[in-house]
Amino acid sequence: MNPATALSTVLVDELVRCGVTDVVLAPGSRSAPLAIAAHADSRIRLHVRVDERSASFLAIGLARRSQRPVALVCTSGTAAANFHPAVIEAHESGVPLLVLTADRPPELRDTGASQTIDQVKLYGSSVRWFCEVGVPEERPGQVAYWRSLACRAYQRALGPADPGPVHLNLAFREPLIPDGDPSWCEPLDGGPAGPWVRFRLAPPSVGLHVPATRRGVLVVGDGAVNVRRYVAAAGMAGWPVLSEPTGGARYGDHAISAYHFLLGTPEFADAHVPDVVVTLGRPSLSRPLLSWLKRAGEHVVVTAGAARWPDPTRSATQVAEVAEIPVAPGDDTWLRSWRSAEAAAREAVDAVLDDSGTTEPRVARDLAEALPNNSLLFCGSSMPIRDLDQAMRPRRGVRLMANRGASGIDGLVSTAAGAALAHNGPSYALLGDLTFLHDQNGLIIGPREPRPDLCLVVVNNDGGGIFSLLPQAALPGPFERVFGTPHGVDLSYVAAATGTPHTLLSSIGDLPKALRGEGPRMVEVRTDREENARVHAALRESTQKAVRALL
Known part of the structure; x- marks a missing residue:
């Protein structure tokens, strides 16, 4: 057995023993040993994505919802760099992620070899732990090193006190695929079932x-x-x-x-x-x-x-x-006193929204109300999560998630898909149009890949709606071009390119019907940014009037 195959086989086996069930792979050549090992292990649910950024945020969604580490694999070079936004989000929001980047061996670094960059501590302080694993060699002691390393990486990613991303950089020499020889200088198996190293937690301290x-x-x-x-x-x-x-x-x-x-x-x-x-x-x-x-x-x-x-x-x-x-x-x-004010403000909010037609905060309120119990709702990081915060009534039975660590808009279609794949029930996402377009590659799911039961509700106001609520809106000259950023994209064509069913919502009353279905699908809701700003102003004025009447 060649060293690259041995390391990858042992590493994947030990991660599974620790508790890994999902591996997300962005294909490449140097990562071939890891890809082959993951594909060969029947205990693993493998997810393949052609775009590294989409792959990395898919892993975020899987790990966030399942609350256990997910392995993320790519080849060397800029492929690893494209993981960086997701690593930052995992770092800021405490998502357990095992980032396995394949690399060229030391003799190819700084030589101009293709797809070779400096990957040592590539993600800086955005990981809980980094390890340059070293080029695998056929000599006694390697199996213990690889298995103990996998256990440490898994446990550091899991936390539980401080979960987050861990980066293992794995340099492989050729050959990169199995050579047909199963022999090795020491046993490769991990012995009895269970991880090589068992981690024990101390009992919790007495609370403050x-x-x-x-x-x-x-x-x-x-x-x-x-x-x-x-x-x-x-x-x-x-x-x-x-x-x-x-x-x-x-x-x-x-x-x-x-x-x-x-x-x-x-x-x-x-x-x-x-x-x-x-x-x-x-x-x-x-x-x-x-x-x-x-x-x-x-x-x-x-x-x-x-x-x-x-x-x-x-x-x-x-x-x-x-x-x-x-x-x-x-x-x-x-x-x-709080509950009286809540009732008055809640009544004012609902009155404004009921008269507003198909507006963004009403879509948020009505969507949260319409979802069946045991649903997952993934929220966009810009206006959707704020509209939910201001308009959503109290309720049980729905789990809400968002990438609020770094609060970026990148990778959210993929994150929602990952969360849906880890959720045992129907899943939905409420996203803005720019957020959706930023990660439209998240809709590219190969015919042999697990498919999420996910309905994407995309609010399309042809631009960046949140800026209409910020001081920049008072700058009529540059505002529309550099903040509003209209795109003019027909989202139905974007959906059609990947065979994703698309529904254009004609009336807010049709929302429950539009949400029905199975598998990946999209409901588009067209709104107006200026009208949205007026509705938010009306919400503020109406609630303040109602609350002041109580004081």
Whole structure:
């Protein structure tokens, strides 16, 4: 057996023993040993994509939804560089990813050899761990090295305290394909079932005790863990729960879905300065919320690990891996005030949206309402997630996800497809037109590849809608060309190029019917950017009027 085949066979086997079930491959020559080993292992679900960026974000979706490491494989050169945006997203949002880049051996580096770049620490500080594996050789001790290395890489990617991407750079000499000789200088197998190295976690430490008060608030952002436990504790303590859509806590009697508008009303924000705020995950969608956090008497940030904690407002007074929310004596005046304001603002939001026709926040609200239980909804990082945050009513039964680590728009079709492949149930995605066009290659799925049950709802306003809500909109001269960026693309032709069924929504009332179907499909919703800006202004004015009437 040649060394390249031996290393790849052992590495793939050990990763499977550790728990890897999915491998995403972008084809190439130097990565042939890894590709052949993954294809030959019946325990692996293999996904092949012709575009490295699409492949890498597909892996993000698979790993984010399954919450276990996914192996991502490519050849040498710029192929590995095209993984970089996804590695950054995995780093920022804590997604466990095993990046296996094939490389040329040292004697070919810096010689002008094709597809040869410096891949050592290619992703810089955006990985939890990097290892230059070394050129495999036929000598005793290599199998133990390769298997222990695979275990360490898997466990470092998994965390659990600080999950994220791990980069293994694998230099292969030719021959790159099996030579038909199964012999090796030592046994290649891993012995009894199970990983070569078993990792044990220490028991969790005792949590931080939060000051007892009735005037507390639980804020839940993207990437939060142990959410149900904290929501239950907040319920016992009489605290309102302010959850972003992907926080997983927008349900129950204490959920305040209109918090963006409540805290955007200065009189309400002034009257509701909390004694304590406990933050889970990474809240980042609402500027009024972030400004209000700075005013809390005590701000406790709960983080999965001491190495990283989210505190964009620099207002945290305590950071802990576990926090205990106590029940304080007193009545529920504080909670009743929040709930009354929530009801008034919610009524105002719904009244504006019901009269708005087919507008972007109404599409977001009605989509979240229409989805069946056990659905997955993947959200675009620009306007879709913000529209959901401002318009979505509390509900159970739907899991919401988004790439909110770096919050870029790249690779989101592929991420949604990956998440759908890992989800046991129907999947949907709400994306903007620029986001969709940026990753239209995500629709390229070979005839032999696993196909996601995914409905893409694409809001098409012919450009970058979020800029119409920003100060740049006051610059009529350059605005349309350099911010609005109209593209004029007929999305039905983009869908047709890959055989993806396409439906143009004619009326917002037809949305539930348009969502029906199986496999990859697209529902296009055409909207107007100027009208969208007017609806958002109306939402703000109507909710502020309703809330002020209570004060």
